[in-house]
Amino acid sequence: MGVARRSIADFSRQEFEALRERLEFARETLHCGGAFLQAVARAYYVVFALASFLAGKYGVRATHVRGRNQVTDQDFSHSELPSLVYALYCGNKKENVKDPGSSPGIGSGNYNERAAYRSADMLMETRLEADYGPSSVPEPYGKEQADRWLTIAKNLTIDLETLL
Amino acid sequence: MTQSSTIDAAVEIEISKQHYARATVAYLTRLREIVGSLDTLTEGGHGHDYAVTVRASEKPRIWGLLADLRFEIDEEFGVTITTLAVSGEDQSQ
Numbered sequence: 001m002g003v004a005r006r007s008i009a010d011f012s013r014q015e016f017e018a019l020r021e022r023l024e025f026a027r028e029t030l031h032c033g034g035a036f037l038q039a040v041a042r043a044y045y046v047v048f049a050l051a052s053f054l055a056g057k058y059g060v061r062a063t064h065v066r067g068r069n070q071v072t073d074q075d076f077s078h079s080e081l082p083s084l085v086y087a088l089y090c091g092n093k094k095e096n097v098k099d100p101g102s103s104p105g106i107g108s109g110n111y112n113e114r115a116a117y118r119s120a121d122m123l124m125e126t127r128l129e130a131d132y133g134p135s136s137v138p139e140p141y142g143k144e145q146a147d148r149w150l151t152i153a154k155n156l157t158i159d160l161e162t163l164l
Numbered sequence: 165m166t167q168s169s170t171i172d173a174a175v176e177i178e179i180s181k182q183h184y185a186r187a188t189v190a191y192l193t194r195l196r197e198i199v200g201s202l203d204t205l206t207e208g209g210h211g212h213d214y215a216v217t218v219r220a221s222e223k224p225r226i227w228g229l230l231a232d233l234r235f236e237i238d239e240e241f242g243v244t245i246t247t248l249a250v251s252g253e254d255q256s257q
Binding site: 077079082094095096114117118121122125126128129133134135140141145 | 211220221223224227228230231232234235238244246248249251
């Protein structure tokens with residue numbers, strides 16, 4: 001009888017803000033300490049947490065396989081982030097996000113929905129690289145590239161914040 | 165009625181298979197345009213359909229192109245196919 005894990009979509013605003021503050025503090029601390037790829041990973045999680053929280057607000061849901069069952073819920077996998085971001089940007093369904101909910105969309109943001117999808121996907125890949133990727137050096141891409149990814153994450157965050 | 169439904173379902177599955185096959189062919193053709201040789205293409209894992217080995221230094225550029233490809237195939241066929249870019253030899257080697 002374990003306690004079910006709550007998805008971020010179910011968080012209260014206060015719980016979400018606490019999570020976000022924790023992630024942003026980690027992002028800045030890691031960046032200042034020269035752990036650039038891990039800083040990008042934290043920036044990715046800021047986007048993931050924000051998008052997941054917004055999914056709760058606007059009723060965005062994904063249909064995916066859990067065990068042997070097909071379920072529709074708001075517990076998003078990381079590979080679903082691009083399509084979740086897409087749904088929030090334009091209010092349309094994409095891939096596993098079969099129920100786009102009622103997002104009013106982001107009219108004139110840093111990105112359109114397609115660029116946002118691409119950016120979210122790139123951040124997800126970078127996060128995988130940060131946590132699992134094999135490389136011969138700890139920082140294979142350097143500060144300049146990491147800063148470009150951090151800018152992408154910041155742009156997505158600014159756009160999505162308009163939906164809070 | 166039951167028989168008709170069964171036939172309908174069978175036809176639907178067959179069409180779905182053909183549709184997926186067409187999507188896969190289109191995907192692999194375009195994937196080759198992105199990464200050149202597909203000699204390093206393998207069955208993916210962890211939620212990826214395929215994995216392709218590329219130079220580590222090329223991964224950031226290729227990630228964006230793979231995201232575009234996944235987007236396009238989903239738009240055209242309603243089929244989601246993903247590829248994980250795996251680090252190969254570094255450019256300096």
